[in-house]
Amino acid sequence: MPEKSEASHAYIGFIRPFSEDAIAVKVVRALDRDLPVQVDAGRLDVSESDAPPLPFEKLLTRTALPFLVLALEFSDSRRPRTYLVDPPMVPRVSDCEHLRLDKCITVNGVVLPALCVYSGSLLKFTGDRTHVEQVLDQTAIYLAKYLVWLRTRRLYRRTATGIELVRERRTGEQAIAAALQRSNDLFWRGYWPGTCAPSSPAGHLATIRPENECWCWSGKCYGECCRDEDQKRERAVRAAPFVNRLMAAVRSKI
Numbered sequence: 001m002p003e004k005s006e007a008s009h010a011y012i013g014f015i016r017p018f019s020e021d022a023i024a025v026k027v028v029r030a031l032d033r034d035l036p037v038q039v040d041a042g043r044l045d046v047s048e049s050d051a052p053p054l055p056f057e058k059l060l061t062r063t064a065l066p067f068l069v070l071a072l073e074f075s076d077s078r079r080p081r082t083y084l085v086d087p088p089m090v091p092r093v094s095d096c097e098h099l100r101l102d103k104c105i106t107v108n109g110v111v112l113p114a115l116c117v118y119s120g121s122l123l124k125f126t127g128d129r130t131h132v133e134q135v136l137d138q139t140a141i142y143l144a145k146y147l148v149w150l151r152t153r154r155l156y157r158r159t160a161t162g163i164e165l166v167r168e169r170r171t172g173e174q175a176i177a178a179a180l181q182r183s184n185d186l187f188w189r190g191y192w193p194g195t196c197a198p199s200s201p202a203g204h205l206a207t208i209r210p211e212n213e214c215w216c217w218s219g220k221c222y223g224e225c226c227r228d229e230d231q232k233r234e235r236a237v238r239a240a241p242f243v244n245r246l247m248a249a250v251r252s253k254i
Contacts, residue, residue: 002070002072002105002106002107004105004106005072005105006074007072007073007074008073008074008075009072009073009132010070010071010072010073011070011071011073011132012068012069012070012071012085013068013069014042014066014067014068014069015042015066015067015069015136015139015140015143016042016043016064016065016066016067017042017043017044017063017067017140017141017143017144017147018043018044018063018064018065018144018147019043019064020063020064021060021061021062021063021064023044023045024060024063024064024144024147025053025057025060026045026046026051027044027045027046027144028054028057028060028144028148028193029046029051029052029053029054030046030051031141031144031145031148031193031194032051032054032193032194033051033194034194034195035051037141039137039140039141042136042137042140043140044140044141044144054193056148056151056152056191059151059152060148060151061151063147063151065087065147067084067086067087067143068084068085068086069082069083069084069085069136069139069143070082070083070085070107070112071083071132071135071136071139072105073131073132076219077218077219077220078217078218078219079120079131079135079217079218079219080131080132080135081100081103081114081115081135081217082114082115082117082135082136082139082142083105083107083112083113083114083115084112084115084143085107085112088110089113092186092187092188093188094150094188096146096149096190096192097192098115098116098142098145098146098192098196099113099114099115099116100113100114100115100116100217101113103217115139115142115143116142117135117138117139117141117142118135118138118197119197119198119215120213120214120215120216120217120218120219122197122215123135123138145192145193145194148190148191148192148193149190149191149192150190151190152190152191153188153189153190154166154167154168154188154189154190155167155186155187155188156186156187156188156189157183157185157186157187158185158187159185166186197215198215201229201230201231201233201234201237202234202237204222204226204227204230205227205230205231205234208222208227209222210222210223210227211223214226214227
């Protein structure tokens with residue numbers, strides 16, 4: 001059991017979202033249009049085949065990649081969480097924005113953030129399978145999107161006038177940490193297919209009813225959980241200078 005995880009059960013195993021590149025292309029076209037996909041034992045497929053092509057499809061190579069995933073289950077109302085063990089996310093190289101840094105655990109001395117596979121206000125659990133099984137299906141979809149992010153990431157630099165592209169990532173190229181060690185202003189940013197759940201207090205307040213499940217994975221109602229804190233944070237944002245409000249809005253879209 002991971003240190004200080006408070007989990008009642010832990011499961012570890014491999015998830016390979018794509019069996020081959022051709023299927024990856026079809027699935028990603030569906031994910032980008034928010035169309036339904038089928039998940040069977042961690043593998044994704046789709047019946048939709050006439051979705052228009054995406055401009056980055058030539059980069060979707062070597063997609064039959066296995067991910068070693070750790071899932072934690074809790075005995076109380078908290079929802080299951082999943083963590084990517086291998087290949088590890090390397091900060092500033094393969095570390096994407098879609099993580100729950102507030103729910104980190106430590107495994108063999110390595111700090112792992114939880115994968116933000118769903119918003120508790122959006123994922124509706126059904127009664128035919130366990131919650132952990134359904135979260136693992138969502139994790140397979142998350143890893144498919146993450147793989148797109150990895151294959152499409154480009155190197156950027158922060159400058160005094162804004163963000164500028166340093167170079168495109170070439171097909172099949174492996175990102176190395178040395179590319180970033182030369183400057184703290186360099187970072188990777190990739191494409192994340194499909195829409196994302198609201199990730200700001202304003203977005204939560206606008207889309208989640210008080211009686212609906214909270215976005216934070218507690219399993220509690222929003223009105224009894226994070227709603228008051230979201231209201232406080234939103235009031236603080238509105239009271240802040242215009243530049244601070246603008247930056248908060250930008251961060252909520254990233």
